[in-house]
Amino acid sequence: MSVTIKDIAKVANVSYATVSRALSNHPEVSDKTKKRIQDLAKAMGYTPNAIARGLVTKNTHTIGLIIPDITNPFFPEVAQGIEDCANRNGYQVFLCNSNWQLNKEKEYLKALYEKRVEGIVIGPVSNDVSHLLDTVNKNVPLVFAAYKPQIEECNYVATDDYKSAVIAMEYLIKLGHRKIAFIGGQHKVRLNGYIDILQKYNIPVMPSYIKYGQFKQESGYQMAKELLIENEIPTAILAGNDIIALGVIQAIEEFGLSVPNNISVVGFDDISFAALDKIQLTTVFQPKYKIGELCVEILLDKIKNPDNHKFVHKILEPKLIIRKTCKGISI
């Protein structure tokens, strides 16, 4: 087990507080004692403990990041922006994977507080974010990444998800599609865009054409299979994100149909794999790396200016990336 301040205090026959102060170069400890304690600590193999130091300096130079799914390349791409921006500013990032589980999100949040991170960036697992907003009371700034909460008393950086769905739908409508299904994940903002555009063009909203599961490839695959079995075949499917879209395409092809000849597919996010020659997924781009960078910039500003309680909201523009999974049809 590691050598602790307590162990050193015992050997040096001084109080815990004296060791702690000596190691943090506190002015009330004499230089002689400081040297004795510091030499002893070194001899005993003591690792300067950022947290114990944090108790004194309140400065751990660490940021906590909680993402809901490390295996969806979208989040690692956001995390890379967070990592790079934090590092440029002398901060380290501890990443936690909540795995789309609310209890894990809560536990990791607690653990990050306890590790005295100076700020937290989070991609939440659900719209239930009340436990997250409590960070304000704990004086640990928090920024939502790639997510716009329903309340405004918080910091967030998000792509305009509603608009993303609108531009994808307008594109499909322009191509002549009317039988458009929707296969989504945990968050539902994009669904609103889907429904509004159908209504704008007087296309009936069919509940059987709307499926909701997880933001997982496997989930997209299963829901698409169900959708194709239960319904009249749609001419287009709007998928909740790119990995759902990949699952949807897999299901369509196993069903004996082809993309885009029989069914057009649009995703969201533009993960790096979407651009592969073999995939060429038409999708709505989110500025993932930029979202990560902006989250850290806001967080560092909050850390440096704890008395500025103004919340920062950044909504970034989505962009339709037309590749090869959509095709026009005659109306």
Next chain:
Amino acid sequence: MSVTIKDIAKVANVSYATVSRALSNHPEVSDKTKKRIQDLAKAMGYTPNAIARGLVTKNTHTIGLIIPDITNPFFPEVAQGIEDCANRNGYQVFLCNSNWQLNKEKEYLKALYEKRVEGIVIGPVSNDVSHLLDTVNKNVPLVFAAYKPQIEECNYVATDDYKSAVIAMEYLIKLGHRKIAFIGGQHKVRLNGYIDILQKYNIPVMPSYIKYGQFKQESGYQMAKELLIENEIPTAILAGNDIIALGVIQAIEEFGLSVPNNISVVGFDDISFAALDKIQLTTVFQPKYKIGELCVEILLDKIKNPDNHKFVHKILEPKLIIRKTCKGISI
């Protein structure tokens, strides 16, 4: 800023040590004092600090994980196994992304010590692992994930990388390939398998057919482009991992050739995207999730039995997954 033990000590007019002991339920503090301090701590909004508690109990129930590239799906798949196994055992995981940079690996290692994690799992950035082995002296157990160091005085869980290269090469040779190039990343064990099999079949090893860069898609793409421009076109390319393979395929197709008609491609890892209908990458499977689970099992055993200094080595079997990026040629 957060309320610290020091703040409470000041208000309560007792020493730092007394507060620390009262909050950790130390037997030397009277029940009356304990109650007074604990009530005060609660009233002041103090968050029980796992690290400060760790100084007393030495038990933070956290594991540190350092991976070299969060954007390569291989590592998130290993991380998922680590996360799930740790969680089942009541442990949380703090993940750090070293980004293939040795200095970042060192800094994160230091930060994890300081956060008092009970053990560390690491996918190292290079063969220079001496700084990592020092954890033994610090009494923090460490396990290498998906990597076999050159020395045996450490714990590791790895797929047999040499054998992986051998089975991939034997497969290409059996298909009739003789002009086989190699495009690799930072670690070089697979290169040895490549060279040995060429020699076994009396095929000259051509230095211009061997390229080394990073374990990145972009790197695979660039190296393949150079290789195709500078050399007689090979009939097969063994790629250092799946994301390099995806870059190689991209380069081949941009060069106006096709996979597998003109050039066969084999990868390593079997990341989830390799199985997509559109990709169908022939690759050598590594049991990624299993590697993660085993790393945690070994680590927990080391944590629970600190006096057992026997090192654990697990070498897992690779498996060739034949899909659609290789084709037989007439010899």
